[in-house]
Amino acid sequence: MGTSIVVALLAAGHRVKAIAPIPQDELNAIKRITEHLEACAKLNILQQPIQAYLSRLTVSMDYNELKYCGIVQECVIEQLGIKKEVYQKITDVVSENTVICSNTSAIPISTLQQHIKNPERFMGIHWAEPAFATRFLEITCGKETNPDQAKRMCRLAHYWAKEPTFLKKDIRGFVTNRLMYAVYREALSIVEKGDATLEDADKAFQYDAGSWMTMMGIFRRMDFEGLKDHQRALENIIPSLSNRADVPLVMQRMVDLGARGIHNQSGLYHYSTEESAQWESAFAAFNKDIYELTKLYPADVVDTKLNKKNHD
Amino acid sequence: MGTSIVVALLAAGHRVKAIAPIPQDELNAIKRITEHLEACAKLNILQQPIQAYLSRLTVSMDYNELKYCGIVQECVIEQLGIKKEVYQKITDVVSENTVICSNTSAIPISTLQQHIKNPERFMGIHWAEPAFATRFLEITCGKETNPDQAKRMCRLAHYWAKEPTFLKKDIRGFVTNRLMYAVYREALSIVEKGDATLEDADKAFQYDAGSWMTMMGIFRRMDFEGLKDHQRALENIIPSLSNRADVPLVMQRMVDLGARGIHNQSGLYHYSTEESAQWESAFAAFNKDIYELTKLYPADVVDTKLNKKNHD
Numbered sequence: 001m002g003t004s005i006v007v008a009l010l011a012a013g014h015r016v017k018a019i020a021p022i023p024q025d026e027l028n029a030i031k032r033i034t035e036h037l038e039a040c041a042k043l044n045i046l047q048q049p050i051q052a053y054l055s056r057l058t059v060s061m062d063y064n065e066l067k068y069c070g071i072v073q074e075c076v077i078e079q080l081g082i083k084k085e086v087y088q089k090i091t092d093v094v095s096e097n098t099v100i101c102s103n104t105s106a107i108p109i110s111t112l113q114q115h116i117k118n119p120e121r122f123m124g125i126h127w128a129e130p131a132f133a134t135r136f137l138e139i140t141c142g143k144e145t146n147p148d149q150a151k152r153m154c155r156l157a158h159y160w161a162k163e164p165t166f167l168k169k170d171i172r173g174f175v176t177n178r179l180m181y182a183v184y185r186e187a188l189s190i191v192e193k194g195d196a197t198l199e200d201a202d203k204a205f206q207y208d209a210g211s212w213m214t215m216m217g218i219f220r221r222m223d224f225e226g227l228k229d230h231q232r233a234l235e236n237i238i239p240s241l242s243n244r245a246d247v248p249l250v251m252q253r254m255v256d257l258g259a260r261g262i263h264n265q266s267g268l269y270h271y272s273t274e275e276s277a278q279w280e281s282a283f284a285a286f287n288k289d290i291y292e293l294t295k296l297y298p299a300d301v302v303d304t305k306l307n308k309k310n311h312d
Numbered sequence: 313m314g315t316s317i318v319v320a321l322l323a324a325g326h327r328v329k330a331i332a333p334i335p336q337d338e339l340n341a342i343k344r345i346t347e348h349l350e351a352c353a354k355l356n357i358l359q360q361p362i363q364a365y366l367s368r369l370t371v372s373m374d375y376n377e378l379k380y381c382g383i384v385q386e387c388v389i390e391q392l393g394i395k396k397e398v399y400q401k402i403t404d405v406v407s408e409n410t411v412i413c414s415n416t417s418a419i420p421i422s423t424l425q426q427h428i429k430n431p432e433r434f435m436g437i438h439w440a441e442p443a444f445a446t447r448f449l450e451i452t453c454g455k456e457t458n459p460d461q462a463k464r465m466c467r468l469a470h471y472w473a474k475e476p477t478f479l480k481k482d483i484r485g486f487v488t489n490r491l492m493y494a495v496y497r498e499a500l501s502i503v504e505k506g507d508a509t510l511e512d513a514d515k516a517f518q519y520d521a522g523s524w525m526t527m528m529g530i531f532r533r534m535d536f537e538g539l540k541d542h543q544r545a546l547e548n549i550i551p552s553l554s555n556r557a558d559v560p561l562v563m564q565r566m567v568d569l570g571a572r573g574i575h576n577q578s579g580l581y582h583y584s585t586e587e588s589a590q591w592e593s594a595f596a597a598f599n600k601d602i603y604e605l606t607k608l609y610p611a612d613v614v615d616t617k618l619n620k621k622n623h624d
Binding site for chain 2: 105106128134135136138163164165166167168169171172173174175176177178179180181182183184185186187190194195196197198199200201202203204205206207208209210211212213214215216217218219220222223224225226227228230231232233234235236237238239240241242243244245246247248251252254255259260261262263267268269271278279282283286287289290291293294296297299301302
């Protein structure tokens with residue numbers, strides 16, 4: 001993920017100082033960053049030759065490189081102990097005003113913030129993979145984050161070609177994961193009960209929601225389809241949805257089996273080595289296609305304003 | 313919806329006898345069907361000139377036209393009383409073996425089935441709009457449906473260029489609505505609490521889930537991203553999801569205000585008349601684009617089989 005965020009920031013025109021704390025990472029990073037930049041070139045994201053972007057990048061093991069950075073984005077593994085150490089190394093060298101952001105999706109921002117000097121400059125900035133070819137960005141305040149600072153980052157993110165979501169409070173899973181895990185809970189429950197297969201639940205979501213979601217989001221779709229029908233259907237369906245708090249067994253069973261999906265040919269679906277590779281390349285191609293499609297339908301297709309009149 | 317289903321079936325090569333019980337509908341139907349067929353031509357769905365498809369269509373007010381039909385698809389409004397009357401008129405003329413299907417998404421198949429002679433030949437066939445340009449189809453058994461009959465319809469639906477979902481039991485909302493209403497419940501709860509705005513919840517879903525869902529569905533995505541991370545995140549997030557049984561107030565308030573979204577320029581978002589029209593045409597264009605994109609990535613991108621080994 002780190003290299004993909006580096007490329008998103010390079011592509012936006014920033015100078016980037018990447019810290020790769022392991023010697024092997026330092027070697028691999030340039031190679032992967034160059035590959036990502038080549039992918040950006042194919043997506044017509046770049047305004048200059050790849051070499052121009054690489055010239056604004058340094059990769060180093062030395063945290064002192066961060067000294068004059070205005071923004072530091074942390075994306076180390078999801079372990080509080082390791083993140084704490086990294087924050088110490090960052091704050092030892094950067095200015096007191098440097099904005100520090102975490103890509104965490106597992107640890108609350110308010111928790112991480114307790115381990116940062118001047119916690120008001122700390123926030124969550126959560127990217128989707130590949131960071132350089134998705135419009136998604138979640139900017140989340142912890143209890144001590146200065147909301148004006150976070151809003152400034154939202155404005156900046158528009159220059160990164162993002163459509164950031166702003167969260168005033170660091171609710172568990174932020175917005176995107178809460179919405180998707182609500183789907184996962186329901187889908188896994190339906191499958192566990194034997195009412196439909198995994199494959200059929202996938203198809204329903206893929207071919208129904210997948211035919212409008214990329215352009216419309218949730219609430220715009222309701223405006224499109226009619227609010228009265230949705231209100232009736234909510235009344236009808238909500239009381240019957242899964243409210244379970246436990247994780248459906250099928251997930252635990254897969255983890256116990258060491259299933260890592262397409263990465264080791266053992267997952268909810270079965271894959272041969274060749275099929276895994278075909279899925280990888282099909283998804284890379286799809287990613288390019290859907291990115292180009294979303295460029296044709298920006299969020300302000302029409303400059304509609306939220307209906308303040310009705311909500312105030 | 314009726315005209316759009318008629319066109320899906322015509323495009324698949326069937327002869328169609330459409331019943332339009334109101335004289336005005338009879339006149340409008342041909343016009344709308346022709347417009348839909350023109351849309352199909354632009355999508356390169358048709359193999360013959362539009363006139364060839366129209367020659368296989370009759371539109372009539374007379375149920376006797378249905379006499380020799382092998383399949384009858386009902387899609388009248390969601391009122392049990394009206395549906396009952398329609399079923400009576402259908403069964404009065406068709407053969408005892410004619411398959412009868414309802415497009416209902418509100419009334420359980422097992423309930424409707426009680427009003428049909430030979431209920432084992434009755435099932436739900438639930439289409440997404442526009443029926444001729446989406447791959448979605450939900451085929452649902454009621455308590456008395458012959459499952460072999462329903463599976464035969466699933467096989468037939470592949471010839472309609474659909475990727476049908478098969479439901480053994482008519483759970484409320486079927487699969488697609490249950491999954492989406494799980495999202496709506498969570499999203500409305502987040503917005504009601506003030507943790508994020510409507511607009512921000514839309515963006516999160518649109519730009520994160522919207523960047524992969526059309527190709528991958530839910531469980532394939534888990535295989536792609538890694539099952540262990542998903543299992544941990546499920547443990548972490550599920551217990552905190554909304555379990556409310558009531559409908560969030562914002563929906564009731566909009567309905568009380570007579571808000572019909574883009575159809576009367578009053579919805580969750582605000583629209584001028586011109587903006588409504590722009591959204592309509594932008595969505596029509598998007599629909600064409602996403603349909604063409606999904607054609608490049610059929611469900612069997614790779615012919616992966618469900619991992620029977622792990623599940624049995």
